[in-house]
Amino acid sequence: MKTGIERREFLKLAGIGSVVFASGLMGMNGLGHAATPAQDDFFFVQMSDTHWGFNNPAVNPEAGTTLQKAVAAVNALARQPDFIIFTGDLTHTTDDEQVRRKRLGEFREIVGALKVKNVRFMPGEHDAGLDNGKAYQELFGETHYAFEHKGVHFIVLDNVSNPGSTIGDAQLQWFAAELGKIDKKAPLVIFTHRPLFDLAPDWDWHTRDGAKALEMLKPFTNNVTVFYGHIHQVNHHEADGIKHNSAMGLMYPLPAPGSVPIKAPLPWTPSQPFKGLGFRGVDAGKDRAYALTEYPLKGE
Amino acid sequence: MRGITIPLLVALLFAVCTVAMTASPALAQQDEQVVTVTAKQYEFSPQTITVKKGTPVVLELTSLDRLHGFSCPALKLRSDIPPGKTTTVRFVPDKVGTFPFHCDNFCGSGHEHMIGTITVTE
Numbered sequence: 001m002k003t004g005i006e007r008r009e010f011l012k013l014a015g016i017g018s019v020v021f022a023s024g025l026m027g028m029n030g031l032g033h034a035a036t037p038a039q040d041d042f043f044f045v046q047m048s049d050t051h052w053g054f055n056n057p058a059v060n061p062e063a064g065t066t067l068q069k070a071v072a073a074v075n076a077l078a079r080q081p082d083f084i085i086f087t088g089d090l091t092h093t094t095d096d097e098q099v100r101r102k103r104l105g106e107f108r109e110i111v112g113a114l115k116v117k118n119v120r121f122m123p124g125e126h127d128a129g130l131d132n133g134k135a136y137q138e139l140f141g142e143t144h145y146a147f148e149h150k151g152v153h154f155i156v157l158d159n160v161s162n163p164g165s166t167i168g169d170a171q172l173q174w175f176a177a178e179l180g181k182i183d184k185k186a187p188l189v190i191f192t193h194r195p196l197f198d199l200a201p202d203w204d205w206h207t208r209d210g211a212k213a214l215e216m217l218k219p220f221t222n223n224v225t226v227f228y229g230h231i232h233q234v235n236h237h238e239a240d241g242i243k244h245n246s247a248m249g250l251m252y253p254l255p256a257p258g259s260v261p262i263k264a265p266l267p268w269t270p271s272q273p274f275k276g277l278g279f280r281g282v283d284a285g286k287d288r289a290y291a292l293t294e295y296p297l298k299g300e
Numbered sequence: 301m302r303g304i305t306i307p308l309l310v311a312l313l314f315a316v317c318t319v320a321m322t323a324s325p326a327l328a329q330q331d332e333q334v335v336t337v338t339a340k341q342y343e344f345s346p347q348t349i350t351v352k353k354g355t356p357v358v359l360e361l362t363s364l365d366r367l368h369g370f371s372c373p374a375l376k377l378r379s380d381i382p383p384g385k386t387t388t389v390r391f392v393p394d395k396v397g398t399f400p401f402h403c404d405n406f407c408g409s410g411h412e413h414m415i416g417t418i419t420v421t422e
């Protein structure tokens with residue numbers, strides 16, 4: 001979306017980071033909101049599906065440096081984000097537990113070079129699906145948690161630490177309790193790895209008990225945005241007033257849902273290195289609208 | 301009281317018998333088509349299953365290594381396939397076509413390739 005870029009250009013021109021911004025984004029804010037306190041405005045970055053350890057030169061001959069490039073690209077942003085969130089598949093699957101730990105450790109070391117130190121993580125099924133999140137938890141801690149930032153509630157849900165792509169009853173109970181603490185009118189952002197809705201059940205692009213979580217979110221209608229990964233491409237979906245946004249991946253793109261029989265990674269395009277890979281900036285404010293800026297990963 | 305109790309008991313017995321009959325895999329109906337499917341990292345065998353519309357099908361699923369899953373969303377079929385036992389899935393195909401199925405329990409590096417199709421003919 002253009003709005004996010006315009007906004008940051010405007011902030012840059014204004015020479016200050018926290019001026020009140022007036023945009024026509026989704027028709028929700030605008031000049032009428034010019035009185036909103038400046039501190040409500042913030043910016044975060046979503047990085048996803050870095051698949052550290054992936055090795056297939058036909059798909060990504062630069063697999064060993066793609067994550068470092070992404071880190072450098074985020075560090076080079078004119079406006080540094082308030083925080084960065086990785087929405088899962090930090091590493092690529094291995095059946096070897098030792099290799100899994102090694103990859104998770106290497107990933108952590110590489111992203112340690114991010115200038116922003118407020119970095120949040122969650123696992124993908126590649127990190128946690130084979131050992132119920134054991135190795136992930138050793139290195140990164142809890143797989144589901146909640147936090148607050150400038151009046152926005154964020155909840156990280158784990159729908160991967162179980163091979164069957166479920167959130168599970170215990171976590172759903174925790175989720176209900178967290179939701180119980182939140183004002184139904186307050187803006188709420190959910191981070192997951194897999195989509196909570198049935199995007200493409202034939203490709204396992206869903207959460208088996210996702211409907212239970214979505215049901216719990218109904219009282220929050222029009223205040224909820226979900227950011228997820230897993231599908232390695234941008235997809236927007238809105239249902240029951242909940243906006244679902246997937247992100248590009250940072251190792252290989254995947255085909256559009258249901259477009260081909262097998263969801264194999266798309267091959268590398270030599271004339272367009274890193275095509276389809278990137279991260280996104282999210283401009284957030286109390287207006288509950290999020291301006292998304294997609295940053296493609298470039299070859300240089 | 302007795303007049304009420306006896307019919308209730310009969311009804312209960314009847315209910316138990318009905319449940320037992322439908323739940324028992326041993327009592328396969330004669331016109332059922334039995335298809336044996338094995339799952340292992342990272343393939344199903346067979347990968348293509350052909351059945352007939354209207355003829356009841358029994359899928360007998362076995363895993364040779366670890367937990368896999370069998371999911372065919374178009375036909376609303378799904379089951380876990382734990383190793384060490386045979387899992388039975390029964391259905392009556394009610395539409396003609398080719399419907400993909402896949403393993404839906406993340407099982408390792410080749411998980412994405414554990415797919416197949418059910419073809420329902422007229």
Ligand SMILES: [Cu+2]
Nearest residue numbers: 368403407414
């Ligand atoms: Cu499997």
